[in-house]
Amino acid sequence: MSSELASVELFTGAGGLAMGTARAGFAHRAVFEWNGDACETLRNNVPVMPFMCDWEIVEGDVRAVDFRRFRRSIDLVAAGAPCQPFSLGGKHKAYDDTRNMFPEVFRAAREVLPRAVIVENVKGLMRTSFRPYFDYIISALEDPELCAKANEDWKDHALRLERARDRTTANRVKYRVHHQLLNAADFGLPQRRERVFVVALREDVGIEWPGLSPTHSEDALLFDKWVSGDYWQEHDVAKPRTPSRLQSRVDKLWAQGRPMFTERWRTVRDALRDLPEPKDGIEHASILNHVGNRGAKSYPGHTGSPLDEPAKTLKAGDHGVPGGENMLRYPTGRVRYFTVREAARLQGFPDEYRFSGAWTECLRQLGNAVPVDLAKVVAESVHTILCKDVSKRLRVVA
Secondary structure, rough: OOEEEEEHHHHHHHHHHHHHHHHOEHHHEEEEEEOHHHHHHHHHOOOHHOOOOOOOOEOOOOOOOOOOHOOOOOOOOEOOOOOHOOOOOOOHHHHHHOOOOOHHHHHHHHHHHOOEEEEEEEEEHHHHHHHHHHHHHHHHHHOOOOOOOOOOOOHHHHHHHHHHHHOOOOOOEEEEEEEEEEEEEHHOOEEOOEEEEEEEEHHHHHHOOOOOOOOOHHHHHHHHHHHHOHHHOOOOOOOOOHHHHHHHHHHHHHHHHOOOOOEEOOOOOHOOOOOOOOOOOOOOOOOOOOOOOOOOOOEEEEEOOOOOEEEOOOOOEEEEEEEOOOOOEEOOOOOOEOOHHHHHHOOOOOOOOOOOOOHHHHHHHHHHHHOOHHHHHHHHHHHHHHHOOOOOOOOOOO
């Protein structure tokens, strides 16, 4: 379409960020991913996802990629950089972790010089102990052509970037960089999932990224559940007693009325309402990746996601098993694992999207994915900015 803009993506995984940016109007020239199962997932979906037919799916180490072939032809570089180095549940090695791929994001920006960059990562990246490195990420994206020297420590590079920040440098391309912590539930996903998005716009674009305002709210859900009762009526379920821990908030909502400008948070029940109960070890005849798995147990810190709330954050897990929170908890207290299809719905993937690999690998792909609809709303905001002045499209400063 005429408003389609060109893009490439690093660390694509199962394709959540890539699908979201494609739905926002970006046409991927190439996507890069090292995990074989994730690449198989991408390849298997090309025949059923028309917007994927022109993607060059590159399997391998992104550190071996020469991005200069995309120079002067790309509007957006997107990257869901590996989150494990900065995850609250990880080993907390951050910039010392061999999986830290932010330097490759900086290199891609430097070699391509796109009009925009979108980077997604975990909330843990912004915590106090990692904040100096987060500030460095911002600085490095602001001035990607002032790259780190061979064997230069990131702290020394950060100092050079700081000293050069206010200098006039007509020979280097610079970016205006913004960031925002977003919760997927606030944008219609049936999952509480907080992620930080970094958006860099090349200075010649001339427009600041305004950030995003939530479209959905917890208060609207509480009103529909405990004041109007519409939620329970919609699902043909008898309204339970209002939980005592919520009574004061519900009393305020009685007095104030339903929030006018937001839809309600979506719940697990909303997302899974038309899916049949899975059978352990038996793949559903007509629903992809919908097979039950035994062994789910509730224990302190891993109690599953309540049916009538947004799901807790899906986890990639460790040691070959999915995260303990990748379970559904019924009002009776019974728990079971989400099927791959159910987890895919919580992340916004369409039902015709097939995941490849063993159950644990599929759950890992989904636990690492960017929610499709959240990626879409971020990418749409960037797409709108880049389309403001068509005459600037793909104009790259030499």
